[in-house]
Amino acid sequence: MTTSKREFSVIGRPFPRVDAWDKLTGRTQYADDLTLPRMAFGKILFSTQPHALIKRIDVSRAERLPGVLAVITGKDLPIQFGIMPVSQDETALAVDKVRYVGEPVAAVAALDEETAEEALTRIEVEYEPLQPIMSIEEALQHPEPRIHDYGPEGNIHKLVSLEFGDVDQGFEEADHVREDVFFYQGNTHMPMEQHAALAQWDPGSGRLTLWSATQTPHYVHRALSKVLELPMDRIRVIAQPVGGGFGGKDDPFSHEICAAKLSMLTGRPVKITLTREEVFYAHRGRHPVLMWVKTGVKTDGTITAMHFKSFLDGGAYGSYGVASTYYTGALQTVTYKIPNYRFQGMRVFTNKPPCGPKRGHGTPQPRYALEMHMDNLARDLGMDPVELRLKNLTGPDHTTVNWLRITSNGLRECIEKVLEASGYRDKHGKLPEGQGVGFACSTYICGAGLPIYWNDMPHSEVQIKVDRSGSVTAYSGAIDIGQGSDTVLAAIVAEVLGLQPQDIKLVTADTDLTPIDLGSYSSRVTMMMGNAAYEASMKVRETLFAAAAEELGVPAEKLEARDRRIFVTDDPEKGLTFAEAAQLAEEKFGLIGAVGSYTPPKKLGQYKGSGVGPSPAYSFSACVAQVRCDTETGEIQVEKIWLAHDIGRAINPILVEGQVEGSVYMALCEALMEEQVFRKNVHKIPSLLDYKTLTFKEMPPVETILIETDEPRGPFGAKEAGQGPLLPVMPAVANALYDALGIRIEELPITPEKVLKALEDKLKGGEGRVGPKGIPNYEFPEPIRVEPPQEWKR
Amino acid sequence: MHREATLLHLRVNGDDYSVAVPPHKTLLEVLREDLLLTGTKHGCEVGECGTCTVLLDGEPVLSCLTLAVDVQGRGITTVEGLAQNGELHPLQVAFAERGAAQCGYCTPGMLLTAKALLDRNPRPTEDEIQEALSGNLCRCTGYLKILEAVRLAGERLAQGGHTP
Ligand code: FES
Ligand code: FES
Numbered sequence: 001m002t003t004s005k006r007e008f009s010v011i012g013r014p015f016p017r018v019d020a021w022d023k024l025t026g027r028t029q030y031a032d033d034l035t036l037p038r039m040a041f042g043k044i045l046f047s048t049q050p051h052a053l054i055k056r057i058d059v060s061r062a063e064r065l066p067g068v069l070a071v072i073t074g075k076d077l078p079i080q081f082g083i084m085p086v087s088q089d090e091t092a093l094a095v096d097k098v099r100y101v102g103e104p105v106a107a108v109a110a111l112d113e114e115t116a117e118e119a120l121t122r123i124e125v126e127y128e129p130l131q132p133i134m135s136i137e138e139a140l141q142h143p144e145p146r147i148h149d150y151g152p153e154g155n156i157h158k159l160v161s162l163e164f165g166d167v168d169q170g171f172e173e174a175d176h177v178r179e180d181v182f183f184y185q186g187n188t189h190m191p192m193e194q195h196a197a198l199a200q201w202d203p204g205s206g207r208l209t210l211w212s213a214t215q216t217p218h219y220v221h222r223a224l225s226k227v228l229e230l231p232m233d234r235i236r237v238i239a240q241p242v243g244g245g246f247g248g249k250d251d252p253f254s255h256e257i258c259a260a261k262l263s264m265l266t267g268r269p270v271k272i273t274l275t276r277e278e279v280f281y282a283h284r285g286r287h288p289v290l291m292w293v294k295t296g297v298k299t300d301g302t303i304t305a306m307h308f309k310s311f312l313d314g315g316a317y318g319s320y321g322v323a324s325t326y327y328t329g330a331l332q333t334v335t336y337k338i339p340n341y342r343f344q345g346m347r348v349f350t351n352k353p354p355c356g357p358k359r360g361h362g363t364p365q366p367r368y369a370l371e372m373h374m375d376n377l378a379r380d381l382g383m384d385p386v387e388l389r390l391k392n393l394t395g396p397d398h399t400t401v402n403w404l405r406i407t408s409n410g411l412r413e414c415i416e417k418v419l420e421a422s423g424y425r426d427k428h429g430k431l432p433e434g435q436g437v438g439f440a441c442s443t444y445i446c447g448a449g450l451p452i453y454w455n456d457m458p459h460s461e462v463q464i465k466v467d468r469s470g471s472v473t474a475y476s477g478a479i480d481i482g483q484g485s486d487t488v489l490a491a492i493v494a495e496v497l498g499l500q501p502q503d504i505k506l507v508t509a510d511t512d513l514t515p516i517d518l519g520s521y522s523s524r525v526t527m528m529m530g531n532a533a534y535e536a537s538m539k540v541r542e543t544l545f546a547a548a549a550e551e552l553g554v555p556a557e558k559l560e561a562r563d564r565r566i567f568v569t570d571d572p573e574k575g576l577t578f579a580e581a582a583q584l585a586e587e588k589f590g591l592i593g594a595v596g597s598y599t600p601p602k603k604l605g606q607y608k609g610s611g612v613g614p615s616p617a618y619s620f621s622a623c624v625a626q627v628r629c630d631t632e633t634g635e636i637q638v639e640k641i642w643l644a645h646d647i648g649r650a651i652n653p654i655l656v657e658g659q660v661e662g663s664v665y666m667a668l669c670e671a672l673m674e675e676q677v678f679r680k681n682v683h684k685i686p687s688l689l690d691y692k693t694l695t696f697k698e699m700p701p702v703e704t705i706l707i708e709t710d711e712p713r714g715p716f717g718a719k720e721a722g723q724g725p726l727l728p729v730m731p732a733v734a735n736a737l738y739d740a741l742g743i744r745i746e747e748l749p750i751t752p753e754k755v756l757k758a759l760e761d762k763l764k765g766g767e768g769r770v771g772p773k774g775i776p777n778y779e780f781p782e783p784i785r786v787e788p789p790q791e792w793k794r
Numbered sequence: 795m796h797r798e799a800t801l802l803h804l805r806v807n808g809d810d811y812s813v814a815v816p817p818h819k820t821l822l823e824v825l826r827e828d829l830l831l832t833g834t835k836h837g838c839e840v841g842e843c844g845t846c847t848v849l850l851d852g853e854p855v856l857s858c859l860t861l862a863v864d865v866q867g868r869g870i871t872t873v874e875g876l877a878q879n880g881e882l883h884p885l886q887v888a889f890a891e892r893g894a895a896q897c898g899y900c901t902p903g904m905l906l907t908a909k910a911l912l913d914r915n916p917r918p919t920e921d922e923i924q925e926a927l928s929g930n931l932c933r934c935t936g937y938l939k940i941l942e943a944v945r946l947a948g949e950r951l952a953q954g955g956h957t958p
Contacts, residue, residue: 020890023898024882026833026873030899033832192837192845192899192933243835243899244933276838482897482934654893658939662896665936688842688931696928699937 009562010495011716014654017487018501019241019480031213031240032196032273039198040069042262042272043116044255045106045123046281047098050134050351050681051147052127054096054105061122062108067115070265071123073106077261081223083216083251083356085453087157087318089148092227092257098127099147099316100351101682102281104254109262109270132351132681136290136311139348140776147316147349157314158325160345160609163783164333164401165792170305170340174296178380180373181292183747183772184365186313187674188285189358190691193243195282196273199259203267209236212256215245215481216519219452221511223252224260239509242481242520246666247357249481250521251284251319280686284356285676287324287347288313289365292775293373301383301391305340308332309775310366312347312355319356321347323448323612327362330613332370333400334443335411335620336392339792341401344780352678357521359666360723363444364730371440371731372746375738384428385735386419386439396709399789403605404613408709408719410646411441414622417705418644422624428739434629438735441622444724446648446714447524449600449614458597460528461515464493464536466544466592470579472497472504474536477517478529479509483722484655485525489533491651492715496537497544498561499578515595523720526651527616528598530715535596543592547585548576601713607786617711619719620646623728627736631759634752638668638700638733645704648711648719659721660704667729668700669693673749746771803866806831807875821865822846822857825872833873833902837931844930847903848872854907873902876909885909885947894943896934903930908944916952920945 022028059071074095082088094105106123110116130145133155143154151157171177197212208230214220217239225232242249255272262270274282290311296304310328314321329343360367378385394400396409419425419439427437451459463475474493480486486508490501507513517529541561548566549556552574560569567575576584585592603614624642629635641664650656673692677684685691710717730748738744743758747770754770762768799814806829813828822839825831825848837845839858846858849871876883885905888894895901904927911918911926918926923944924937932940 014893016890017893017895019898020895021882021886023895023901024873024886024889024905025877026831026902028898029832030835032836033826035827035830190933191897192843192931193835193897194837242897244897246933276840276842482899484896654939658893658896658935661936661938662934663936666933687840688838693931693933695931696924696937696941702936702938 008495010491010501011651012649012653015501015652017484017655018490019486028241030193030243031198031211034198034211034240036198036200036269039269039271040109040111040266041113041116042107042109042259042270043120044104044258044272045120046278047094047101047103047105049098049127049129050101050132051130052098053130054094054098054125055128056126057106058124059106062119065115065119065122067111068119069109069111069268070262071106071108071119072258072261077227077257079227081227081252082318083219083320083452084318084322086322089150089318092254100353102353103316107258107262109266134350134352134678134681136313136348137776139350140778147351155349156346157318157349158322158347159781160325160329160343161780161783162607162609162786163342164786165340165788167305167307167340167342171296174304175299176380177294177296178377179292179294180376180746181772181774182369182372184289184368185748186286186288186355186676187670188280188283188676189246189248190693191244191246191248194274194276194279195249195253195255196271197256197259198269198271199263200269201263201267207234207236208260208264209238210256210260211238211240213242213249214239215242215249215479215521217479217509217511218477218516218518220252220256224257227257228260236512239479242479245481245520246359247361247521248284250357250519253282276688277686280683281353283315283353283676284319286358287355287362287365289328290772290775291366291369293369295373295377297377297381299381301381301388303336303338303392306332306338307342308366310345311775312345313350314347315350315352315354317354319354321355324357324362326609326612328366330402331363331443332366333402334404334406334618335394335441336389337394338401342783344783351681359663360444360726361522364727367442367727368730368734368748371728372734375735386415389441390415399604399791401788401792402613403610403789405604407617407713408648408711409620410707410709411620411622413707414620414644414646415441417707418622418624418642421703421705422626422642424624434631434740436736436739437624437626438732438737438739439624440728440731440735442724442727443618443620444720444727445522445615446527446617446619446720447600447615448522449603449616450611451518458599459524460517460532460598461595462529462532462536463515463595464540464593466540466582468583468586470582472499473507474504474533475507475514476529476533477509477514478525479520481520483520483659484652485520485529487655488526488530488651492530492533493537496534496541498566499564523723526718526720527714530718531598532596534715536594539594539596540592543589544581544585547588548581551576551584607784616713617648617719619724621725621728623732625729625732625736627733627740629737629740629755631741634755636672636737636750636755640701640703641729642703643705643725644707645721645725646707646709646719647721648714649708649717650706651716651718653706656706656721657704660725661702663723663726664702664729665694665699667726671730671733671748671750675749743768744771800863802862804862804870806870807872815862817863819862820858821848821860821862824862825857831872831874835899835902844907845900845903847906847930849906849910852910852913854910871906873905876905883909884950885944888943888947892939892943892946894935894939900930900932904932904940912948912951916948918948
């Protein structure tokens with residue numbers, strides 16, 4: 001796109017989000033806010049056992065309770081589903097076996113919530129306990145009992161072993177080789193809105209409607225169709241505005257399917273809302289990952305080879321785990337030139353709530369490892385840690401050794417700007433004991449290049465209608481989860497048509513009314529929905545221009561749309577209002593409407609696993625963290641975060657800043673306190689009081705620097721903002737702690753206890769390190785050898 | 795199940811309601827389920843997140859921990875009552891301008907807690923804002939835009955804007 005920035009009347013300007021007024025006056029209806037006549041309430045009975053066979057379920061006493069309308073168990077919904085076609089391993093309610101405490105076992109619909117709760121207490125379940133497997137190590141030590149009867153062996157769910165270039169040779173060419181081991185604890189999304197779904201079955205038409213708090217209505221649609229054995233055109237899924245997702249509402253969930261089934265059985269609308277404790281168990285959050293990285297460098301810092309191993313604790317089901325596993329190895333090469341790269345990853349099943357995608361999906365863990373490892377390498381070489389990175393930086397128009405195509409790349413500028421703003425060079429190594437600064441870089445995809453299920457259809461489609469009143473309506477399947485997708489849609493359509501965002505009416509995320517968008521995950525919506533919206537609005541504009549050109553007696557190329565008018569660029573007085581143009585066009589052509597579709601470019605890699613990592617574009621971030629640490633208590637205070645983000649172009653800088661600040665917040669929570677941990681097989685802290693997060697009082701100031709690189713594949717040059725800025729923050733904090741105290745906390749979260757332990761170790765003459773001792777002694781299969789792209793050939 | 799209901803008289807946003815509900819129902823439940831004022835949200839229903847905050851005679855309370863029977867005759871304000879006579883409250887305007895609501899789920903609770911603060915103290919310091927809002931969790935914004943918005947609304951109120 002050739003238009004330069006100053007010509008935009010909407011793009012790049014800070015305007016209130018289009019859904020602000022509804023949200024600020026309490027009018028927005030989230031899923032649990034919906035009520036329908038005759039609505040019944042559903043509740044789910046959860047497993048009390050981490051791993052057990054179900055010997056018997058007796059629901060008769062529950063069924064007899066007055067007010068109970070229906071009770072269902074696994075046998076009523078036996079068909080397996082799962083978000084990934086290769087991991088169809090879930091059932092809505094456990095069949096024969098439970099695999100974690102908190103797994104749905106039975107569901108009840110009753111006239112009111114209390115009756116439903118009471119009914120649950122009357123369901124008798126007899127379990128025969130099996131040995132619970134609660135960690136990566138246990139999963140490898142105990143191939144039996146198997147949690148699932150699929151996967152390469154024992155309790156391993158997925159194995160990956162890939163090699164690009166010649167890693168052994170690369171290590172031979174190195175002057176220095178270093179190995180490090182890291183652990184990243186699991187944590188959860190904790191959206192403020194508890195999951196909720198309302199289903200209504202219409203026996204007359206044989207149609208089902210589901211309103212849900214979901215980030216992926218299209219995938220929920222598919223799962224419902226499969227499990228309920230109803231054709232997709234009999235099912236309508238409406239995603240209500242989501243009260244926070246962060247990846248936690250990306251999977252099809254049991255409560256959605258149960259609400260639907262219970263509605264079909266009772267002939268009433270049925271609503272199920274999870275309690276907060278149930279949300280903790282629904283999880284699908286950050287995988288705990290154990291990592292080992294070995295890198296070879298020349299004395300000048302040039303990387304010659306890298307070998308990265310990751311071990312993911314997957315929890316009890318597949319979820320997105322296959323993709324998560326690949327993601328732990330995919331993007332290392334996008335920030336740094338790694339000529340020879342071996343990645344070996346493993347995901348194991350354990351008897352805990354399933355892990356899945358959380359903001360950054362599978363990449364925060366390796367990024368934390370890699371960026372601390374880079375600092376360690378720099379110290380070995382006596383190099384400045386920033387210089388080491390600059391030495392190896394990828395650039396624009398680059399294909400990585402694992403076949404990822406980078407178009408725009410503003411990482412170098414991000415680094416320069418963030419160093420300047422933070423005064424890093426004057427501070428690093430120079431602040432008083434107990435204070436320090438740390439640095440890290442990162443990258444993220446702007447949408448997964450491949451759909452979750454194999455197909456060649458577009459990933460996002462937008463339809464626009466204009467009528468004689470001049471009213472413009474845009475239809476899109478994208479769902480606003482707070483990230484601002486509605487605002488992006490309105491802004492793009494408005495910019496093209498010369499209107500303002502609030503002029504555009506939106507119909508979104510309703511499978512009956514709107515075309516497909518695959519969902520609000522993988523930071524894909526601005527890129528994909530945005531491009532589809534751009535295409536559709538350009539077609540509409542052509543139609544309007546054709547009619548206006550005839551009326552004004554000038555060629556259409558001379559026209560411009562702006563300020564709610566269509567006019568002659570060289571003679572702005574000569575023109576029509578938007579509504580006049582719409583009427584003329586309707587007279588001439590009939591109803592004005594157009595569609596746009598977006599399909600990402602084909603992936604370049606042809607190897608098994610090459611589907612994870614490709615994206616139309618990559619965002620980049622660089623971060624400096626400044627910390628102060630109390631050596632008596634181990635308390636860490638993050639004083640300030642500077643974050644420069646290559647956004648391509650900000651559609652709305654306020655929203656982008658909001659994404660950056662929210663990402664920094666979530667990253668700091670992960671860096672310093674959040675842990676989804678289990679004691680005696682149950683979640684240790686399934687409450688908002690005990691699951692520690694930063695509050696208003698502890699949030700440090702954030703200075704956001706937006707770098708615009710005008711991404712050629714992005715709508716108006718835009719890239720993603722929702723996930724990338726989270727990534728460099730954890731390692732920047734950890735690196736700052738080294739600068740402050742000479743200690744290395746190579747295991748997240750960095751708690752005061754770990755700080756004190758590291759200080760004590762240092763005092764005793766140790767390395768001042770806290771982190772995992774090593775990785776399991778596991779022989780990965782021989783890597784699949786992949787020829788690197790031409791530019792990497794020696 | 796049939797349960798005894800009590801007739802309650804509640805004054806919400808200046809409107810008088812009479813509603814028969816079981817006496818153990820929380821204010822949160824009565825607002826949302828019986829009065830259909832679903833602007834008040836819930837994030838835990840056990841007093842840990844601040845999402846369900848409403849004002850009781852101008853002071854923030856957690857509606858999930860408050861029994862509706864106990865607040866008869868008191869002035870209850872919910873997010874639906876912030877705008878008056880079709881005019882938005884300066885906090886609502888500032889929240890929109892500064893992007894202080896993302897998913898918007900914590901927003902009603904934030905707005906009401908902030909209103910109580912500004913009614914007492916239209917020019918709060920940063921610390922005072924942080925202190926007052928520290929019981930309200932937000933998972934989207936990192937709190938910074940909320941801080942800016944509250945400060946901005948306070949300034950506007952102090953310069954002659956009015957709190958309805
Ligand atoms: S819902 Fe009342 S404090 Fe969380
Ligand atoms: S805006 Fe989403 S929780 Fe605050």
